[in-house]
Amino acid sequence: MSAPAVTAPAPPAASPSTSHDRQRVRRRGWAFHAVMVPLTLLWVAPMAFVVLISIRGFDDIAARGTAALPDSFTFEGFRTAFGEGAMGEALWTSVQVTVPAVILSLLLASMAAFALSRYAIPGRRAILLVMLAGNLLPPQILLIPVSRITESLGIYDTLVGLVAIHVGFGLGFYTFVLHGFMRSIPSEVTEAARMDGAGAFAVYARIVMPLCRPSLAALGALATTWIFNDLIWAITVLRTQAKFPVTAALLNLQGGYVSNWNVVAAASIMAAIPTAIVFFAFQRHFVSGLLMGSAK
Amino acid sequence: MTAVAAPTRRRRQRRHISPVVWLFLLVPAAIEVGLVFWPALNSFYLSLTRWNGLGAPEQVGLDNFRELFSDGVFREALGNNVIWAVGFGGLSVAGGLALAVALNKPRRGVGVYRSAIYLPMVFSLAVTGLFWRVQYQPDGTVNTLLGAVGLESLERQWLADPKTALYAVLVAAVWRQVGYVMVLYLAGLKGTDPSLDDASAVDGASAWQRFWYVTWPQLRGVNTVVFAVTVIDSLRTFDIVWAMTQGGPYHSSELLSTYMFQQGFTFLNLGYASAVAVVIFALALLFIITYLVRTLKEEVS
Structure with a gap:
């Protein structure tokens, strides 16, 4: 799962060429995360926004739209959904x-x-x-x-x-x-x-x-x-x-x-x-x- | 077991199949026949009738099918289903495969990325639909995001605009499906031979060449399954469209499944709806057979 080795296994005696290789691998590693982090955030964003909306009050959403960050914090939505809903x-x-x-x-x-x-x-x-x-x-x-x-x-x-x-x-x-x-x-x-x-x-x-x-x-x-x-x-x-x-x-x-x-x-x-x-x-x-x- | 011992053992077993064993098989089989195969046969019969659920169905021969082909909504639904199968299949396979290749090798963070991407898969299609309805609101995240990057001209009522409704639903469905396809390909990649990849790397093949000439041919089995499963899934698609648009506006996101449901359960045109169901079945049949043939091959080997 969470293997700690990010870079390729390096031989004990680092000759100039292998240290160069390692650098390249490390740079590729950065590129990998530079693509994956935004992508993952994009993937999670719809869920995160739904959570944020669920804890906002009705007036807050009506006034500032569904995409705004919360200005209020209430479980009113959950209460209504659970009971009346x-x-x-x-x-x-x-x-x-x-x-x-x-x-x-x-x-x-x-x-x-x-x-x-x-x-x-x-x-x-x-x-x-x-x-x-x-x-x-x-x-x-x-x-x-x-x-x-x-x-x-x-x-x-x-x-x-x-x-x-x-x-x-x-x-x-x-x-x-x-x-x-x-x-x-x-x-x-x-x-x-x-x-x-x-x-x-x-x-x-x-x-x-x-x-x-x-x-x-x-x-x-x-x-x-x-x-x-x-x-x-x-x-x-x-x-x-x-x-x-x-x-x-x-x-x-x-x-x-x-x-x-x-x-x-x-x-x-x-x-x-x-x-x-x-x-x-x-x-x-x-x-x-x-x-x-x-x-x- | 040796080859010589097998036949005698089999003969002995057959003689000894006890009533309990037959019961074990027949009870589940009878349930499946009663609740799946018998109803399916009924649909074929109903597709040749006109019936509103009251009284006896009236025999009309192939009239329903003839009517279907001059029915503009049906043709639109059929066309949408083609777009859906291609878009849903193509995007989720491309995305799932790319992610599987990227996240195949263990390195830091891979576990987190994988989990995030297949998390949507556990939500129901109805929940997924509502999650995305929220994003598509006029003042929702999609429009806000477009506005923030200076593309105000693209802002619109995604689900209320006949030009975009189908695609808006498609994006939501792909969001959920990509993780599933990724899991399938990750398993497929685990089955490939890593020494081949290493050897070609040593020989100086580029990453793309290694994928295309070394890895891809080894994924043929997974590809068949993914292909059949996505096509069958796309013909079944109902929940997410029902949750987001109910096929509207003006049938612009109508699929065969939603049209069938409307005809059957809203308008009570039971015969006509059955005819649509038979068309869905006929389209799915080819892919069901593909899947079964492949399964049979695996069973034998």
Whole structure:
């Protein structure tokens, strides 16, 4: 991560030519930072400005514009967003959707991946690819029928319906990734347990799942951000605004507080913080999860 | 396992597949069939009907598709989608690749730079959209910045101007995507052979030559994935446009996905919206297949 060596490794005895080289490398190092520092600041600037707006008062923004530096400091924006703007409730709704959806997805996907990776099920590669293909479909082709199907199952406009569609749509991808990992577990490990008379369920629960913990963590971090950040399924399956999870509620709030930029900024920060926490807590898992999804 | 032992083991396993294992596979598979494949098939059927959600759908054959091609908004959305795929894909790949190459070697500060650049990736597209809506306000940071460097003539209402709305949204989307592409390429670069790069450096190749002739050819696998993923993503794009412009003003930032959503859920033209969805599917299909073929190759090797 933070390797202290900026310059190229120098041989112990510095001849004139190597010290010259080192100078050149150091100058290149300066050029590198001279490009990267402004670029990074530019990247962070939109976030920084949103934070600055969120702690300004309404009058301050109205008088001096959204781009000015703060002249006031207040949590009024956050208070309004949390209470009147219903972001507090929406965050809780998102938790109620995300937690069961992630757990169920990973549970079901690990079961399917276990069956496909450990047993010679006929056509298993085709099954796996078809399941993955389901996840690659554009959601648009599912929206109208899904809203109809949830209606006929009596789960339209309920959080159960939203959890169900998250699980169904994500399954193929999670199965595929976990399958890749489970396949790498040497068959001797599970074979030995089977010899000792362990049934399929025991092998799954006591041997394979504990070994999968790293990839489950990575997928869990990834799935959490995906489900938490979802918008399109929420507005497809839910109609009652009081039941909206955080992203949908945020857009609603924005319509209601059109020129209250401090409230809008505060609300979007509240919607961003949970996924940012997951990201920082599981940074390494998160990145490896992304890679499993694509470089595999 | 030796090659000789494999077949007998496989035969024994097949005989022993217990009902529990079948259940393990069939429950998730049934859920996916019920919530993904069955609805997808339904969309194909609905695309051949006229339906407002009440009563029975009325069969109209290919009328919806015929109507689509004379529908000016649809054509505009299709054109915008092409601009979107090229702009979104091109800029995020160019940016992500350049940053990955720049930040590949460990040196001071690289960790900080990387984190800053892939941080936006964790925000939802809706949050990203609102973050940028704030910047695009008439008195927002973008206009203020332009004014500060003496380009007042470029100041405008970015999201309310039909000429700029689509591109304004595109910038926000690229801001979020670059970090993701960078992560993919960083992983790809880790897989390249550093001794080749060193050897060509010793032979006097310039940095550009080393990248183009040595590193780039080794990234072919990552390129396929990045290409397929960005095209599939750009056909799916919905949230950020919905959060920033809802396709407006005057459909100038309309994409196929937002048009489909409006037709289906605002106007309840369910058959017509399904036809748009089928077009999106058809366009995505080629890239889905590319991705799967590549996956299959990896699986085999």
